[in-house]
Amino acid sequence: MEAYFAVDRLRGLAQDHSVPGAQLTIRRAGETLSVTTGVRRAGSTTPVTADTAFALGSVTKVFTATVIAQLVAEGDLEWDEPVADYLAEFDGAVDGRMSAVTLRHLLSHTAGLVADHELDDAGASSLARYTASVTTTRTLHAPGHCFSYSNTGYNVLGRVIEATADMKWQAVMENSLLRPLGIDPVFPGGGTAAGLRAVADGHAVRPGRERAAHPVGLHLPAGWAPAGGLAGSADDLVALATLHLGTRPGADTLLPAAERAEMSAAAPAADAFGMADGWGLGLAHYASPVGPWLGHDGTADGASAHLRFHPATGTAVALTANATTGTRLWADLVDALREHGVPVGDHRPAASTAPAVTTGLDRFAGDYRNGDTRFAVRAHREGTALRLTDATGLTADLTLHGDLAFTARRTDTDTAPYTGRFVTDPATGDVTLIQLGGRSARRTTAA
Template sequence: MKYQAVMENFLLRPLGIDPLFLSGAASAARTLGTCHVVQPGQRTARPVGLFLPASWAPASGLAGSAEDLIAFARLHLGTHSGSGALLDEKQRTEMCARVPAADAFGMADGWCLGLARYGSSDGDWLGHDGTVDGGTAHLRFHQQSGTAVALTTNATTGTLMWADLVDALHELGVPVGDYRPHVPATAAVSDADRFVGDYRNGDTYFSVRGHDNGSRLRLSDGAGLIADMTLHDELVFTARRVDADEAPYTGRFVPDPSTGRAALMQLGGRSARLATAA
């Protein structure tokens, strides 16, 4: 049985979700919204196409709405009518348990099995964030109160909108968990060359190169990401896309203690090992 058929018949349909896969046959009941990019310093949204290789389908090949995300939250909360058959209480507990050895730096306050943990004044919230070219998705749910919040957008500015939504909900007395990484002060770096190189994690690779005559660093990958990097103390960096107005990524370098040169780069929940020093 194909991956899409398994998802549709054993998960999505039982949750009341009419699936819309980004590859394969189109859905007769649903259409995909047009994705948009907003460039820095501009207020005009420009339509963009999706760059989504077939191998990425299990991670980002399914389109949906905020209502669909709430259905997933209700599954994990045990309040959906199909929860007992799809994910019993023992399995829900296992999926929501923190995995201590999993480092979620730059993404969340902790990892569970497929879910992230986000700190809050009333305890951790669970959920996940996701982005594609010109679109974003955010989900949070709180086991103790049974509260769930979801947002989907069709623009790169959706990450900024999510932060505004979380702040607004806090003002209304809903302490939604979110990850706001501590970013140290900007560092005065005279030896930025020790970070330059190609970093790999499986088939995913990142390239760090000098920019503006070597005065700054620029990050790129094989999927269209181009971002200017700002170095901070403690080897932390922020990377802001040059082609889209969205929240910056936060990552860090891990040095080789014998040389002081960067050996790993942590970004987006991945640790990429230095493959080639440039």
Template sequence: MEAPFTADRLRGLTHDHSVPGAQLTIRRAGKRVSVATGVTRVGTARPVTVDTAFALGSVTKAFTATVVAQLVAQGELEWDDPVCEYLAEFDGAVDGRMSAVTLRHLLSHTAGLVADHELDSSRESSLARYTASAVLTSPLHEPGRYFSYSNTGYNIAGHVIETVGDMKWQAVVENSLLRPLGIDPVFLSGGPAGGLRTVADGHTVRPGRERSVHPVGVYVPDGWAPASGLAGSADDLVALATLHLGDHPDADALLPAADRAEMAARDPRANAFGMADGWGLGLAHYASPDGPWLGHDGTADGGTAHLRFHPRTGTAVALTTNATTGTLLWADLVDILREHGIPVGDHRPTTSTASAVQTGLNRFTGDYRNGDTRFIVRTHQDGTTLHLTDATGLTAGLALRGDLTFDARRTDAETAPFSGRFVTETATGDVVLMQLGGRSARRTSAA
């Protein structure tokens, strides 16, 4: 795809989805096209350039995982060593299952840790204190048993990096990975922003006949830096991809091929239902007509980031946006790229064909928890469907199918249906988890 054509398509998509600004980088057959469009903040004339930094959200995790892999390559860490061997904070764990958590569990989201542990102060930047607090929580399940997306696990991985590297997470990431890849770092939390780069503001887009677009501040607790504290450009994301593809001039020195392959390998236990088609160590797997692609998605307050790369062909695609509708733009972009011969991998859930379940629903009712998040599942008045609520006001009807997946349709807001599933214990058939959007909630009591 030529640069003018790519730029025109990106401008059209930002207009369609009311996105103030965006970047797109495509690397294919050794050639790279980078385009930028729009403004960094609605109502201003500050243009987005290819160097503008956007909040990367959870794509930060791919950088954190890569640094862990570098330390493994250097012999400082081992994938399957218990994390308690590196972190004294695990001595204070209240649940013995914490002692079995490994780095592999953390990076594949199979540790069973709560999703979003927070400290009382959002400005607390000590990852040691964060870890000491996080290990006081109870795991959702035995480590290595199921997939449950966890920011908590990556913040603990960041503390491992600090402990072994004897520097703050930001310093290790900058010196070991960002600078060698030619990336001028911008940290949104836990330390001063590096360099002189412009950072795009985020925006919320409210639906309606005429969409309203409002700037919002990016909020990242300082203790969450390893999970979501980076900002960067689409070019920066493709630079990371070139390392994992082995195409960067210093790829083997920065991360040997064996360790790149270890990160890319799909973990059979990491069934990332609702998020991706599989998961490795810091990298998600996304299906495409041309085989699986690797990468990560990220959302921040008022922004999105998407990275995909294809190990077999060396193709890489990255998109950054500064609006909540960036995820919709990404989906349309994937379709356009596929039409033009770039079969980008993306997770597109398919509707189950299993028959509806309308009896025996009490088997699924009860309270489900993930940290401070509590879901309540009850049978509806008609007795043939399930009803889901939580403390935020979410109210939805669940249409359950025989394979234990369900469609949830909100009754408190006009939004598209979302999917989930119940998970049972193999030996007993008892329902133990409910999965929504890649996160698991443990069944703590029956109704």
């Protein structure tokens, strides 16, 4: 791809979406193109450079998963051993199903842990305390049953890393992975290397209003560093991608081929409905005409990050942006890259084509819960439709289809509809879960 095209297109898309600053790095056919645009903070003149660090959000999970794979390669951990074998905190968990949770379950988001567990003490950051608190919660489903995206599970993986290496997660991350990749660490939530690089400020943008970008602070819940506590550049993300592709010098030493293959293979139960086309051990799968791409997306307060790499060709693409509209910039960028011969994989959920269901809807009515998130589903329009509400004031009408997928349309805005689905127990046929945005909520009561 021509450098002038990449610069002009990135600058134009950033302006279109009111993104103050962004980085784009493309590795293709053995050559790397790295371009930047804009400023670190709206209203300033300090430019984004290739070294500027952006909050990576959930792309941090790929780094955490890679360190777990390194420990597996060293013989300190095993993919399919119960996590309870490594963590004393799992002794006496209130839910007996936690004893069956393995590293593979946590890495592939099939463990059944709640999505977003937080400590009551906002100032605490101990992963040991965090994990002990997790064991007081109930699982959503039996481990290995289905996919439910979980920040909680990755924070527990961070505790596994600490317990195994006898060092803080940040120290292991820096010494085992970041420094060997040539990455200067930045831990926005705190850590020994915090502040050594310039960090872009996050910004909130309200599309359709004044379209101005307003700086916002970064909030990372206590104990969440392994799930979302890194900052870095698009160049850093491509460096990680070359490790997984095996094209980086010394890749086999840093992450052996067997562990790379294990991470990239799709987990059978991890269908990732609504988020991706599949999931491996820390890596999402994105379909494309040229075969699957691997990677991850991440959002943080006022920032987004996106990583894709294609094992068949060795191509890697990474974008960082310092605004909430960075996800929209990414979607437009994917379209532009495809037009110019880089068919990046990206998941865009489509509405079900199965016939609509308008009878027997009481079977799906009830209360559903994932941690502190609660949904109520009730029959609506004299039993011919369903309505979903939650404690935040969300109200959405659901159109159910024969494959148990549904289209949800909010009643208070004109935003585009989104998709979800109900999940049944294969043995009984009873409705047990509702899935929205890649997360599952367990049915607690029938209406």
